[in-house]
Amino acid sequence: MYAVLIKENKDLVWSEVPEPQPKENEVVIDIHAVALNRADLMQRNGEYPSPPGWPEWMGLEVAGEICHAPKGGRWKVGDKVCALLGGGGYAEKVAVPADMVLPVPDGLSMAEAAAIPEAFATSYLNLCIEGQMKKGDTVFIQAGASGLGMAAIQLAKALGAKVVTTVGSDEKAAFVKALGADVVINRKKEDIATVLKDHPVDVAMDCVAGANLGKCVATMARGGRWIVIASLGGAMTEIDMNDFFRRGVKLIGSTLRSRTSEMKADILGGLEKELWPSFSSAAIKVLIHKTLPVSQAEAAHAILQGQENLGKVVLMVK
DSSP states (O other), X not given: OXXXXXXXXXXXXXXXXXXOOOOTTEEEEEEEEEEOOHHXXXXXXXXXXXOTTSOSSOOSEEEEEEEEOOTTSSOOTTOEEEEEOSSOOSBSEEEEEGGGEEEOOTTOOHHHHHTSHHHHXXXXXXXXXXSOOOTXXXXXXXXXXXXXHHHHHHHHHHTTOEEEEEEXXXXXXXXXXXXXXXXXXXXXXXXXXXXXXXXXXSEEEESOOSTTHHHHXXXXXXXXXXXXXXXTTOSOOOOOHHHHHHTTOEEEEOOXXXXXXXXXXXXXXXXXXXXXXXXXXXXXXXXXXXXXXXXXXXHHHHHHHTTOOSSEEEEEOO
8 A cells, every 4th residue: 555654855755555454453444535733744844753553654533434344343344434543644544443433424524524533532632631621611722723723612612611712814813703712812913811811711722832821821710721732832931830829720731642542532432422413413513724635745734834724634545
């Protein structure tokens, strides 16, 4: 079979690789679509390798058809599914633990289904499990117009939260307002911490961090939970620890990719139970910015690198 490999000069090349060899509890998916994530850019730069046991090439979420399944399990050959991966999605096939696979929601295309697992599982993990979000909470989501932001805003609104989010343009502000965001901060025109003082947040999901993190944490509601999932804005900040511990604020570091397959399966089970009907009814929308053939992986990466996308970028393998 073929997969997109990263060459020493960082070029992406469609190259021949060995067929996946499934373990006893694994299915093999004939991949139709793979959705892109910023983690792919980090992996391409050598900063975020696949966990042990997963293929070395990129790709964290796919949709396709089962072409091999263990006897007596939930899945059968021909089932249309989407899946959360530790890596290996930029390829024709992938072997996946059977309990990290979900059915394609009724009415969704393969491209739309591929854009669900990583973004919505990350949102569910950090808002609902790490953040213990409840109805009526104020939730802060960085980069609301990204694929992850799109998922997190809709998940938080579906579960009854007030959403504050950041964007980098007026066009993106209108986009996230349409998704249900209550307060939108244009980070190029407004100071984030100043706005957050007027909307003390109970739960934050932050992919930016950076020098401004300390000032933003200082605006949180008492007992707030600030979850850092990446540091795209930089790794260093200053926090007033006296204020921090007196208000009982929690600063939590979290990644989905490093969790065990069992933990990921629990997250996906929660997603299917709580959100799958909302996907089928279009109450929650999977917004695709652009689909491209897998041969144009370089162009797809350029869209993410330039922060041009409103929603997900998807590569079509079939």
